[in-house]
Each structure stands twice: as C-alpha cells, then as structure tokens.
Amino acid sequence: MRTLAAILLMLLLPVAAPAALVEGRVVTADGPAAGIRVTAHHDLSPRAPVAGTTRTGADGRYRLELDPGNYALFAASDDGGQFGFSGRNPIRVAEGPVWIGMQLFPVREAVARSYDDDYSAGLEGVVLFDGQPVADAAVSLYLDTGEGLKGQGYRMAPPTGPDGRFYFDNLPESDYYLVARWRRDGARVGPVRSGDRIGFFHGNPLRLKAGRLVEVEVTLVEKQQSEGSRETIGAPSDTRVEGRVLDIEGRPVAGVHVFAYKDRVIGHQRPAALSQPTGADGRYRLDLPAGGTWYIGARELYGDSPAPGELFGMFEGRADHGLQLDNNQRLDGVDIRVEPVTLE
Secondary structure (H helix, E strand, O other), X not given: OOOHHHHHHHHHOOXXXXXXXEEEEEEEOOEEOOOOEEEEEOOOOOOOOEEEEEEOOOOOEEEEEEOOEEEEEEEEOOOOOEEEEOOOOOXXXXXXXXXXXXXXXXXXXXXXXXXXXXXXXXXXXXXXXXXXXXXXXXXXXXOOOOOOOOOOOOEEOOOOOOOOEEEEXXXXXXXXXXXXXXXXXXXXXXXXXXXXXXXXXXXXXXXXXXXXXXXXXXXXXXOOOOOOOOOOEOOOOOXXXXXXXXXXXXXXXXXXXXXXXXXXXXXXXXXXXXXXXXXXXXXXXXXXXXXXXXXXXXXXXXXXXXXXXXXXXXXXXXXXXXXXXXXXXXXXXXXEEOEEOOOO
C-alpha cells in the first residue's frame, strides 16, 4: 500500500509533457524522396541546434516525435545537393498529430568574387519558383532571427524584375539571414498568406566579407496555413482590442491592418501585434500579448514608413495615440479613421 507521503511525492514530481507527432512526406519533382534527413529546429535556420531528426522511408514518408512547442522543419540530402523546408515554418506542435509535406529542390552553392569596395560587401542573386525566375519578389536581409524573420528587416532590395534578380550594395561585413517573399496582391510588405510564396536561403546565415560580392539562388515554396491559423503577429489573446477602421467620411474600410507598438515613436521596427486585414465591414480584432499602454493605428502595409497615397491613421482617443488595457481586458468599439498619406 502506498503511503500518503509517497502519493504526495508523486503528485509533486514534474510530469513530462507528452510528445507530439509530426509526420509527412518529402518529394522531388520526380516523386518520393527516400533517405532524406528531416530536422526540427527551435530557430528559423537549418544551422541552428537540432531539436529532433529522422529520415524518410522508401515512400518519402517520415515520423518525428517532438515536445510541444514551435519548430522550423527542414529537409536535406546527405550530399547537400537538395534542400527543402516547410511553407508553414514556424510550426506550432501541440497534442495532436501534424502533417507537414516538403518538396526538395536542387541547391546551387553561393559563388563569391571580388567587389569594387574593399570596406563593404555586395550580394546579388535570383529568386526562383518551379525553376523559373520570379518577378515582383521582395527580398529582405535580417541580422538575426529574434523577431521570426518578419517585417522589413535590416535591408530590403528593390522588387525583382522579370529575370528574378535582386541586389544589395555596400553591406557591412556580417552574417545575414536572407528571405524572399512573393505576394499575390503585389505588396512588398505585410503578412504572407496562404497561396503566397516564401523562400529561406539554404545557407542561412550567410557570411558576407568586405571586398567580396556573393551570388546566390533563393527558391520559393507556396505558403501553407494551418487550419484555423491567424495571420497575426502573436497568438490569440484574452487581452485584445476590437472595433472598425473608417475613412474620414465614416465609411468602413476593407483590407487595412491594425497594429500596436509599445513605444510611442514607431520607427521602423516590427509591430508587437498586427491584425488580419479588415473585411468589408471594416471590423478588426487585435490580440495583444499583455496589458499596458499600447500605441495603436491602422495602415494598408507594414515594414516601411507609410508611403504617399497609402491609407494610414492613428487612434485618436488620446493625444499620444495610446490605449491603456489591463491583462485579460477586452475593449470593443475602438474605431480608427484612416486617410491617404500626403507629402505636405
């Protein structure tokens, strides 16, 4: 018979969270890919420490048990000649099984040559999808993965042309994370939605040295969304703001994001929270990570400074555009008016 002390001791012992199952299939353009190494990482880089690994079977399928959490999934051949990643990265793994399919594509290693400035570096390359150049892709460089490789990043190249090419000049010598995105609506910044395309350079982080120009290829895959996922920065929260975005005549405005910053001076950093685009009724829901003072506004895009002609507006309930909430407080009826940005 177990004593009361033994029972209490058992109750006090930490209980390990049950492992969650991730399964899927890795394929090439020719069919299933056997013997491919699939890895899960807590960071959005294939060079980050491995949290779990397995190999595909003859049918290209794999099974991977992971502790609940957020992961990025990558796949690669042993010779490094093929690489793939999930279009859903980062992936939330919880109790239920998750199916993650990945397609491999050939890897072209970076090529370096001399650059015309001994004190800075250059980077150029091409963005591909299904082996073809991609026009109007947005290519960004990040210094780290601290914000999930989202937002404008450290530098953004001009949109790619019909040849899919991009370039960066006069970069400080450093390590960079290279990400390319193509959006169906033609936007340079904003959430990457289901059906858009995204690409992570297989060699992230990329080391650039002064006096050298590096040429690379970045392959895109179609972005996939989990069922019920939300295109917001941050998880659904009980601390949130709801309302409508209106024009200066009081009419609902569709296709606008509501954002929140902790700092009154917004600058170029990524917002701490971002809503899905408003619908035809102009309504939004903005989930906040915690209570406090939040500086709230609305705009069509995010990442760069508001562009001329872009719809933009701030919450006008206070002179500093701030809104005070307690933890787990829900505010409704917070309307924001937007109008086109002018140069005046």
